Amino acid sequence: MAHIKLNNELPGIRGLMAYRPETEVPLNALVELLLRDDNNTLTRGERELIGTYVSYLNDCFFCQNVHGALAGHYLNCNIEQIDSIKHNFQSTDLSPKMKALLSIAASVQKGGKNVTEEQIEAARTEGATDVEIHDTVLIAASFCMFNRYVDGLGTWAPQDRQFYVDRAPRRAEEGYQSSVYN
Amino acid sequence: MPHINLSNDYPGIRSLFVYRPETAKPLNGLVQVLLHDPHPTLSAGERELIATYVSNLNTCYYCTNIHGAIARHQLGNDAGTVKQVLADANTAPISNKLKSLLKIAAKVQSGGKNVTEDDVMTARAEGATDIEIHDTVLIAAAFCMYNRYVDGLATWQPHNDELYDKMGEQRAREGYGTPPVKVSEMELTQTT
Numbered sequence: 001m002a003h004i005k006l007n008n009e010l011p012g013i014r015g016l017m018a019y020r021p022e023t024e025v026p027l028n029a030l031v032e033l034l035l036r037d038d039n040n041t042l043t044r045g046e047r048e049l050i051g052t053y054v055s056y057l058n059d060c061f062f063c064q065n066v067h068g069a070l071a072g073h074y075l076n077c078n079i080e081q082i083d084s085i086k087h088n089f090q091s092t093d094l095s096p097k098m099k100a101l102l103s104i105a106a107s108v109q110k111g112g113k114n115v116t117e118e119q120i121e122a123a124r125t126e127g128a129t130d131v132e133i134h135d136t137v138l139i140a141a142s143f144c145m146f147n148r149y150v151d152g153l154g155t156w157a158p159q160d161r162q163f164y165v166d167r168a169p170r171r172a173e174e175g176y177q178s179s180v181y182n
Numbered sequence: 183m184p185h186i187n188l189s190n191d192y193p194g195i196r197s198l199f200v201y202r203p204e205t206a207k208p209l210n211g212l213v214q215v216l217l218h219d220p221h222p223t224l225s226a227g228e229r230e231l232i233a234t235y236v237s238n239l240n241t242c243y244y245c246t247n248i249h250g251a252i253a254r255h256q257l258g259n260d261a262g263t264v265k266q267v268l269a270d271a272n273t274a275p276i277s278n279k280l281k282s283l284l285k286i287a288a289k290v291q292s293g294g295k296n297v298t299e300d301d302v303m304t305a306r307a308e309g310a311t312d313i314e315i316h317d318t319v320l321i322a323a324a325f326c327m328y329n330r331y332v333d334g335l336a337t338w339q340p341h342n343d344e345l346y347d348k349m350g351e352q353r354a355r356e357g358y359g360t361p362p363v364k365v366s367e368m369e370l371t372q373t374t
Contacts, residue, residue: 115334115336134198151293
C-alpha cells in the first residue's frame with residue numbers, strides 16, 4: 001500500500017501522476033522528450049534500454065518492467081533477452097557504442113562523480129556524439145529520480161510481468177503524456 | 183573541464199540548459215513547480231532547504247551552494263539556518279515537521295525503498311500532510327537527478343560565495359524560468 005492516500009487504483013508512477021497533476025506535467029514532458037522524441041540519434045529502443053538498466057540497478061520493479069517491455073517492443077526482444085542485458089550487457093550482442101553508454105549510465109546511477117574521462121573517451125571511440133553522451137547521463141539521472149519517486153512512496157506494481165509486455169505497444173503508440181488515466 | 187563540449191561559460195546546470203534547451207524546459211518546469219510556485223502549506227524556503235540538504239548528501243557543490251543561497255534569500259537572508267541544517271538537521275532551528283521531512287528526504291537519497299512506514303507516521307504525527315510527504319519525496323528524488331546530471335557531465339562549478347549569492351537572489355525573486363546572467367557580466371569582487 002502506498003505511504004499516502006492517492007485516491008486512485010493506478011499502479012506505480014501513474015497513481016502518483018493522477019494524485020498530483022501539477023508535477024505530472026513536467027515529469028511526463030521530460031520522459032516523453034528523453035525516451036520518445038524522434039529528433040534523436042539514439043533509437044527509442046536504445047533509450048528505453050538505458051532507462052530499463054538504471055531502473056534495474058535501482059531495483060525498481062515497476063520501472064524496469066514498464067521500460068523493459070517498451071525496450072523489448074522496439075528492439076524485438078522478449079523478456080528473457082531484456083533480462084540477460086540487465087544482468088550482463090557486456091556478454092550480449094549490443095553494439096560497442098551502446099555498451100559504452102550503458103557503462104556511463106551505471107556510473108551515473110552510483111553518483112555523478114563516478115563518470116570518468118576514460119568512460120567518455122571509450123564512448124567517443126565507439127562513435128558516441130556529445131549529445132548522445134549528454135542524453136545518456138540525463139536519462140540515467142532522471143531514472144534515479146523516477147525510481148526513487150515510485151519506491152519512496154511505496155506504490156503498488158502488478159507482479160505479473162506479462163501485464164507490462166501487453167501494455168507496451170499501446171504506450172509506444174500513444175506516448176507518455178497519455179499514460180496517466182488509461 | 184566538462185566531459186562534453188558545452189560551448190558556453192555558464193556554471194553548473196545552467197551550462198547544460200544552454201547546451202540543450204529542449205530538455206531544459208521540462209527540467210526547469212519541474213523545479214519551478216516543486217520549489218518556487220505557491221504551495222498549499224510548505225514555504226519556498228522550506229522546500230529549498232530540502233533541495234539543499236539532499237544536494238549536500240549527494241556532495242554536489244553547485245546545487246548545494248545555489249539552493250543554499252536561494253533558501254537563504256527565501257528565509258529572509260537567514261544564513262544561519264541553512265548552515266545549521268547542513269551541519270546537523272536535528273539541532274537546527276527548524277520545525278519538528280521539517281526535521282521529519284528531511285529525514286524522509288535522506289532516506290529517498292539513499293534509495294526509495296529505505297523510506298519506512300515509521301518515517302511517514304512520524305512526519306504525520308508532527309503535522310505533515312500527504313501532499314507535503316509526496317512533495318518531499320519528489321523534491322528529494324528530483325535532486326538525485328539534478329545532482330547526477332550536474333556532476334555526471336563534470337560541469338564548471340566555481341568556488342565563489344558571492345557568485346552563488348547573486349544567482350540565488352535572482353532565483354528567489356524571479357523563479358527558475360528567467361534567463362541567467364553571464365558570470366562575466368556580474369559585478370564580482372572575488373575572482374572565479
